[in-house]
Amino acid sequence: MNTMTAATAVPSIPAGRVQSVNLRAQLLWTARFRVLWIFAAFALITLIALLRIASLGLAGQTPQRTSLQDALLPSRGEITDRNGTPLARAFPAYALWFDPKAMGDVGAPLVRSPLEVARELKAIFPDIDEARMASRLASGRSGYLRRRLLPEEANKVFALGEIALEIPRETDRYYPQGTLAAHVLGYVVEGKGGQTGMEQVLDARLSNPDTRAEPVALSIDVRVQGALEDELRRGMLATNAIGAAGIVLDVDTGEVMAMASLPEFDPNTAGAAGAVNGFNRVTNGVYELGSTFKPLSIAAAIDAGVVRDLSKPWNATPIEIGRRTIKDMKPKGETLNVPQALVFSSNTVTARVADELGPERLRRTMIDLGMDSRPFIDLPARGFPLWPKGKWSRITNMTVSYGHGLAVTPLHLASAYAAMVNGGIWRPSTLMKLDPADVPRGRRVFKESTSSRMRQMLRMISLYGTGRSADAPGYRVGGKTGSAEKASGGGYNKTSLVSSFAAAFPLDAPRYVVVIVIDEPKGTVASSFQRTAAFNAAPVVGKLVPRIGPMLGVQPDERRDVDISDLRYLVDKH
Secondary structure, eight states, X not given: OOOOOSSOOOOOOOHHHXXXXXXXXXXXXXXXXXXXXXXXXXXXXXXXXXXXXXXXXXXXXXXXXXXXXXXXXXXXXXXXOTTSOEEEEEEEEEEEEEOTTTTOSSSOSSSSOHXXXXXXXXXXXXXXXXXXXHHHHHTTOXXXXXXXXXXXHHXXXXXXXXXXXXXXXXXXXXXXXXXXXXXXXOEEETTTEEEXXXXXXXXXXXXXXXXXXXXXXXXXXXXXXXXXXXHHHHHHHHTTOSEEEEEEEETTTOBEEEEEEESOOOTTTOBTTBOTTOOOTTTTOOBOOGGGXXXXXXXXXXXXXXXXXXXXXXXXXXXXXXXXXXXXXXXXXXXXXXXXXXXXXXXXXXXXXXXXXXXXXXXXXXXXXTTTSOOOSSOSOOOOOBOOOXXXXXXXXXXXXXXXXXXXXXXXXXXXXXXXXXXXXXXXXXXXXXXXXXXXXXXXXSOHHHHHHHHHHHHHHHHHSTTGGGOOTTSOOEEEEEEEEXXXXXXXXXXXXXXXXXXXXXXXXXXXXXXXXXXXXOOOTTTTXXXXXXXXXXHHHHHHHHHHXXXXXXXXXXXXXXXXXXXXXXXXXX
């Protein structure tokens, strides 16, 4: 029998199993290698991103963190008219930005020459200056080349294949009505906020995250604004005037329903350099508004009891006072009663009434009407009146009574007429839409009985006097013309007039005041070769009122009118 060793025999491993183990190790190594490559790729991408962020930070282009609130809210609040029509809003837009370093350090910033690229851009944007654009591209200076690109324009620029011409998307301020109400709205400059107009007044509210989600409603009605600008422009162009101003004012609330200053500007194109024609003639321009002051002076005299009997004849012959002679442009006889004096626009009778009233009482009335201070309105551009200094002399009192020697804005006049026809209450004007509970109480300037008398006489001026071309059938319009020579070099320029018409409608139950001012009209065929207000400013009112009346809830009714039966006979004498 064979003897066995104490050691245990080791069994042999099959060849197939060895091959399986080797394959598994190889696959494991391959997997680890691939993970290392993926990790290295992610690390490289992360490094590139960090380097890019660092480069943007050094270039002053650090991306800003945007909160969820900022992402959901407009960057600037919306402005609307009183009915919700948008007037100013933020919207996403394209811009054309030139970045000469976009191609890196490879020499020229453009693939083609600056002249060729400028020519291509000229084909896309016909209004650009090709030579100036070529010079700009050749300068190598980065910056905006153009703002507010249309999507199709952005696509055409992209198709040029110039890497240095970038098309960033940004939020811009847009005025969908174009030039409409430009002087009311103002404009926005990037980095500086609102400039002039209600954009400046409401800047904090429009940019505050807590308030900018809610649109701000102005008092103006975009339909009335459009009609006012249209008729005002026609009147200005028809007489070759250098400018014009107009306002429609609610007599009971002081809300401005429309305000226009011509020539206008486009807030969409205004920028850091400012806006051409940005001067607001309604709130910032001061003028001697001539005979439109006569009803105010007569109202003060009626209120004070100086004029009691309207049938009383007043001396209408020229007045010699010092070295001055006050006379009527078109004398109507040696005597006139007060209604006749207004209907025929008599300087002499108005001056004599004011003389009897006295300087202190007329001055007090003008102060109560706000004529001694800047106009009351939300806008920052408000002209200071040229107010006679010190104690008013006798001659100052007389000349102010018919609109000379005191220069105010058209807005001053509109607020004064509102007080004269609404029952005697002066209220500050506003461009903000008011709730009934927020309407200011105002202050009493005239008695209610005086206001009633003045409505009668304003209506008579439109029926029988210098305001006949302002009459609109069914709307019971009444008002007064004013034509004054412009002050110049210590005197007056006889070739430069300011023509105005101040009106209210419907005068049997006054709702609105309209003031139209034409700056330096020329005698043309359209104005029968006349420069006075009866031939240029008054016709604008006559065409405007029928357009805006229905928009404002005033329907024509030829069966109604102001009762002037107790005064008509006084004017019929002439």
